[in-house]
Amino acid sequence: MPHLLAGLVDDAAVFPPGSATLPDALAAHRRHRDSWYAELVGPLLVPASAVVSGALAGALGGPAGAAGGPAGPAAPGDDSAGGGLAVGLIGDTGVGGLPAALAALPAGVTARQVEVAVAKRGEDPLPGLTALLGLAGRSGGVAFYAELPLTFGLTGALDAVAAARADGAPVAAKFRTGGLAAELFPTPVELAAVICACRDRELPFKLTAGLHHAVRHRDPETGFTHHGFGNVLAAALAAADGAEVDEVAAVLAATDPVPLVERARAARAADRPLWVGYGSCSITEPLTDLIRLGLVNGGHDVRARHDVSAGQDVDGGRDA
Numbered sequence: 387m388p389h390l391l392a393g394l395v396d397d398a399a400v401f402p403p404g405s406a407t408l409p410d411a412l413a414a415h416r417r418h419r420d421s422w423y424a425e426l427v428g429p430l431l432v433p434a435s436a437v438v439s440g441a442l443a444g445a446l447g448g449p450a451g452a453a454g455g456p457a458g459p460a461a462p463g464d465d466s467a468g469g470g471l472a473v474g475l476i477g478d479t480g481v482g483g484l485p486a487a488l489a490a491l492p493a494g495v496t497a498r499q500v501e502v503a504v505a506k507r508g509e510d511p512l513p514g515l516t517a518l519l520g521l522a523g524r525s526g527g528v529a530f531y532a533e534l535p536l537t538f539g540l541t542g543a544l545d546a547v548a549a550a551r552a553d554g555a556p557v558a559a560k561f562r563t564g565g566l567a568a569e570l571f572p573t574p575v576e577l578a579a580v581i582c583a584c585r586d587r588e589l590p591f592k593l594t595a596g597l598h599h600a601v602r603h604r605d606p607e608t609g610f611t612h613h614g615f616g617n618v619l620a621a622a623l624a625a626a627d628g629a630e631v632d633e634v635a636a637v638l639a640a641t642d643p644v645p646l647v648e649r650a651r652a653a654r655a656a657d658r659p660l661w662v663g664y665g666s667c668s669i670t671e672p673l674t675d676l677i678r679l680g681l682v683n684g685g686h687d688v689r690a691r692h693d694v695s696a697g698q699d700v701d702g703g704r705d706a
Contacts, residue, residue, distance in 0.1 A: 387425040387682060388654035393660060394615075395672050396428035396474055396665040400436075401471040404667030408445035410438060412471075418669050423682070429474045429498045431665050434487035437475065443492040447691065470494030474665075477502025481517045488525060500525075501560055501592065503533040504543075507569075511535065511543040518603060519550045522557050531560040531592050531662075536572050536580065544654070547601035548587035558662065559589055563613050564596015571596060571610055578635035584660055585625045594665040595620065600675035601643045615672060616679065618661060647679050654681070 397418060398404070399411040406414070415430040436442050453661055475497050476482050482505065488497060499528030511534050522530040534543050550557050564571050572580070584591045598605070600616035621637040629637075640646060666672055677684035 387423060388650075388660050390619075390650060390654045391658055391676065391682070392425050392658070393428045394619075394658070395426055395661045395669055396431050396663055397669060398431045398665035398667050400430075401430065401665070401670075403684040404484065406667075408432075408441055410688055410689065416671075422672055423669075425682070426676075426682075427669055429472045430622075431474045431476050431501075434475050434477050434479045434483055434598060436489050437487045437492075438483065440480065440490075442473075442495070446492055446495070452642055463664070464638075470496070472496050472498045474501060476497040477684075481514055481521065484518075484521055487630060488528070497528045499531060501531040503535075505535055505539075507535045507537050509535070509538070511539050512546065515543055515546055519546070519555060519557060522550070522555050527556055528567060530555075530557045531561065532557060533560040533594070535563060540580075541583070544583055544589065547609045557635060558591060560592040560594060562595050563593050563618075564610070567626055568610060571612070574613075574635040574638035575631065575673050577618075577638055578625075578631045581618075581621055581625050581634055582629075586631055586636060590660060590662050592662045597664050597666070598671070600672070601646065602641050603641065610627055614646075615664065616643065616646045616650065616675070618664075620649040622659055622661040623649050643679055647681060650681055 397411070397415050399406040399414060400408060411430065415427075418427045426695055432442055451581065465608075470492075471494065473491075473495060475484070477487075477500060479487060481502055484500060488500075491497060502518060504518055505511035511532075513532075516531050518530060518532050522528075532543070532547055534540055544559060547557055547559055555639065561572075561577075562570055563577065567585065580591070596610075596612045597615040597618065598612050599614055601614040602617050603614065604611045617638045617640060620640075621634045624637050625634050637646070637649075673682065673684070676682040
C-alpha cells in the first residue's frame with residue numbers, strides 16, 4: 387500500500403446508506419484490519435449514542451452498558467492499543483453528549499478521534515465550536531474534528547480552529563461534500579477555496595459524504611455530480627505545492643483520471659498533505675477504484691481477491 391494512501395478511508399459501515407449492524411460491522415472491520423490492504427483503513431466509526439446506550443459493548447460481547455472508560459488515544463493504525471479496538475466517535479448526540487460517550491467506552495476500546503457538527507447550515511458555528519474546543523483541551527490527546535458548514539461564519543471558525551491548534555489543542559476541521567440535496571455538494575471552486583484556506587492556516591481537514599468514487603462523476607440515479615476522492619487527493623497535493631484556488635478547482639473538476647493518477651504516483655512515498663481522510667460505508671469500493679487506476683497493486687497477494695470480496699457482506703457501497 388503506498389504511504390500516500392495510509393489511513394485514507396475510515397470504516398463507516400454502520401452509517402446510512404450502508405447501515406450495517408454493529409456486530410456485522412465489527413466482524414468486517416476486523417477482516418479489513420487483518421487484510422493485505424489494512425494500511426488503507428482507518429478506525430471504525432461509531433455513533434456516540436451507540437456507546438452511551440451500551441450497544442457497542444453488547445456487540446463486543448460484553449454486557450450492555452459495561453464501560454471501562456477511555457483507555458487513552460490510540461496510535462495511528464493501531465487497533466491493539468488498550469488491548470482491543472480503536473474507534474472514531476461520531477457525535478450524533480451533539481457536543482454536549484460527547485463527555486458521556488467518552489466515559490462510556492467499553493474496556494479495551496480507545497477513541498482515536500471524535501467528529502461532530504458544531505452548527506447547522508446558516509447557524510453561527512462559534513458557540514458550538516467554543517464548546518468543542520473546551521472539551522478537546524481536557525480529553526487526553528484524542529483528536530477532535532469540528533464539522534463546519536460551508537456557509538455563514540466559516541472564515542471566523544477556521545481562524546478559531548487554527549488558533550486553538552497552534553496553541554496545542556488536538557483539533558482540526560471537517561467538511562461535508564455531499565448529501566441528500568444538491569446544495570450539500572460544494573462546487574469545485576467552493577471546495578478549492580476551503581482546501582486553500584486550510585493550507586494557509588496549516589490546518590488539516592477531513593471530509594464526509596459524497597465521495598463515492600475516485601474520479602468526479604454524475605450519479606445517474608440522483609443527477610448529483612459527486613467529487614472524486616482521487617480528485618481531492620490530487621487537489622490537496624496541488625495546494626500543498628502552492629497552487630491557488632483556480633488551479634485547485636480545475637483539479638477538482640477534472641474527469642480525466644490520468645493527470646490525477648500521475649500526481650498521486652509522483653507522491654506515493656510521501657505523507658498525505660492536509661487531507662486526513664474520509665469516512666466510507668464501503669472499504670471495498672474505494673479499494674477497487676484504486677486498483678483499477680493502478681495506484682494499488684491488487685494482484686500481488688493471493689489473498690487479495692478473497693479479502694476484497696469478504697468485506698462485501700456489510701459494505702453498502704456508499705460514503706457516510
